[in-house]
């Protein structure tokens with residue numbers, strides 16, 4: 057018997073970094089996916105096959121001894137074998153069209169699709185149970201995850217999140233396109249977040265003003281999303297990028313990409329931690345192709361996405 061599931065990646069639209077200090081963040085699922093197929097095998101082993109390599113191990117190894125980006129899959133398979141008292145094994149195959157390690161939610165999508173495919177080999181898990189398993193799996197790589205990424209990958213659409221009140225789905229029919237350009241600079245979210253903490257400690261007054269400004273901006277954005285006002289949203293994106301520049305998470309390559317995006321679209325900004333990773337430019341049908349062509353002319357790696365409203369898909 058096989059079990060198959062797929063989950064979308066995500067982008068942070070507004071509020072990254074400031075969310076660490078209590079401001080609301082807005083994120084959305086994107087129509088790039090990870091698909092996981094799981095199968096019971098006779099041999100008592102856990103095997104994970106993916107386009108970034110394979111991991112084949114005996115069950116029951118301490119998770120701290122596993123040094124592989126595929127660790128969440130091992131965690132999930134091992135947990136299911138233990139709780140179901142199984143002496144068989146699990147083989148998992150991962151297919152991805154989300155670039156890895158550049159802030160597009162590839163690891164959350166792996167955890168959500170992996171939790172669904174692996175758990176449903178044994179039992180009819182609900183979306184809520186899958187999300188809980190996925191967050192536990194993601195904690196094997198990011199101990200401090202807020203769970204926001206896994207939540208948006210599970211339910212799809214646009215979501216607001218803050219530390220105090222958790223998640224709320226935003227009802228919006230927004231139909232914009234995002235052109236995502238990848239700097240191909242791998243970033244460590246942890247070290248960029250540490251840099252922002254230092255900026256905050258050295259500039260307490262300015263940082264607190266920036267948090268207030270970002271909070272106001274996010275409230276305006278929530279209205280604009282409901283009204284589907286793409287042009288005004290573009291202005292907010294440009295403004296948000298200025299705040300991100302100020303806290304030092306940009307660099308020359310990202311600025312060059314953002315300039316191309318801002319000239320060819322309604323607005324462009326970093327998405328996620330910065331220091332590398334991706335930027336996005338907000339477009340609609342009138343400027344989508346033009347924007348993509350501008351990035352391609354300068355040899356930047358880019359592609360367009362739309363909001364994914366489906367979230368987790370279970371194939372059986």
Ligand code: PMV
Pocket residue numbers: 068071072073074075076158159160161202245249327328329330333
């Ligand atoms: O790089 P990403 O997409 O995982 O985003 C990190 C978002 C931050 O706000 C910078 C950190 C956080 O924990 O929210």
